[in-house]
Amino acid sequence: MHIYRLDLNLLLVLDAIYSEGNITRASQKLHLTQPAVSHALGRLREQLGDPLFVRQGTLMQPTPYTRNLIGPVREALQLLERSVADEPAFDPASARRTFNLGLRDVFEATALPPLAARLQALAPGIELASVRIDRRDVEGELAAGTLDLALDVPLAMGESIRQQRISRDRLVVVARQDHPGIGETLDLDTYLAQAHVLVSSRRKGWGLEDFELNREGRRRRIVLRCQHYFAASRVASRTDLLLTMPEQYARIANMQFGNRIYPFPLQTQALDAHLYWHATADHDPANRWLRGVMQDVVSAWPEETQ
Incomplete structure (x- = not known):
């Protein structure tokens, strides 16, 4: 049969039954009901054209077809699991990427020069585009991916937008x-x-x-x-x-x-600068790396302006 006709989720059921030797224990391992596992096994038998397991008492004994199949199936499942679990590597020195930053004129003048200098030294293949957008559009552009990060005053944002205060001014x-x-x-x-x-x-x-x-x-x-x-x-x-x-x-x-x-001759609240990004970029190693660099350069503003 062609692989595109096979429901690959059923291979998880095959592996669980093979490992546990029992429908009940397999259902517990998969966090499914016993009827659901039995139904999945029936579908897999139909698609593969083999009984796959033969009941002997309370145990499910694999057929020769299943014994030959389980090795490649497990190897494929383990490879997929590692691919999903492992965080993709990000090497600043060799990376090629463009980041779009939402910066108003004040933050462009203070943050961009030290940020550009740091990237020239650490990540020469990284390109930056500083854009000014209406504050009402920041959340939408971060969600759409047309903006990677924004640096601005405290703003009201939805739950999908992450933010971190990275500086205080007066x-x-x-x-x-x-x-x-x-x-x-x-x-x-x-x-x-x-x-x-x-x-x-x-x-x-x-x-x-x-x-x-x-x-x-x-x-x-x-x-x-x-x-x-x-x-x-x-x-x-x-x-x-x-x-x-x-x-x-x-x-x-x-x-x-x-x-x-x-x-200023009056006691006032501090002027906070917040860094904003979308929740989908939380675990993006490139975005996380750039957030760290921006945190570093912004925390050095007092030394930069002496």
């Missing part, structure tokens, strides 16, 4: 050197007395810092909105406007401008 205030309204330190009243630039992708609404101020019943005066922290840092270097932004990116974006960086 808000700081950027001001130009020799700002006429600020000395060596910056208190809340001085902060609120200045005009501000707000970075947001939205046309209207507050930034995180405004919500924090509002909890204290305070408001600041925003005279400029723009889309990117780098542009806002340049604005701050040429005006008396203050810019509030995450510290790690502030230290990178303001290196060339010589702006001063002050702690």
Whole structure:
């Protein structure tokens, strides 16, 4: 008979009956009912054209056909079991693969340079594609496999999305050197007395810092909105406007401008960065390896930005 006509699940029944010598014990081993095993044996007898086992008392004695067949069957089942159980190897040094990362501009500027440097050293055949996507689409793209990993602020996700906090940041205030309204330190009243630039992708609404101020019943005066922290840092270097932004990116974006960086003059919650991936990638060795590398490079941000 042709192999494609054979229900391969029935070979598990053949092996169990051969090993146990008894229908009842075979059913217990397979976690099936005794009638189900008997029915499976009947189907296998019909497909193979042989009795396969002959009952002698409580025992099932294999026929010569079964004795000849059981060796190859067991070898095939063991090979399949090892193939399923063994985790596929991943060698970064020789791997050829492209990873799509969901990174917004802040995380692209902070995470991508050290990540690219690490991959150049450890995995020269790995290619990265950094893409910006709407936060509402992150879960769908991870599920579809069009995105391998995403790095972003804490987001509400479904049960199929895994996430891990990999860094904590804080808000700081950027001001130009020799700002006429600020000395060596910056208190809340001085902060609120200045005009501000707000970075947001939205046309209207507050930034995180405004919500924090509002909890204290305070408001600041925003005279400029723009889309990117780098542009806002340049604005701050040429005006008396203050810019509030995450510290790690502030230290990178303001290196060339010589702006001063002050702690945000209000106690606020930490700015967490979370790494996201789909549950189907949990045990993918390549994805797991890249998650570990990203964890390493992100944990080194304070040293990277000194």
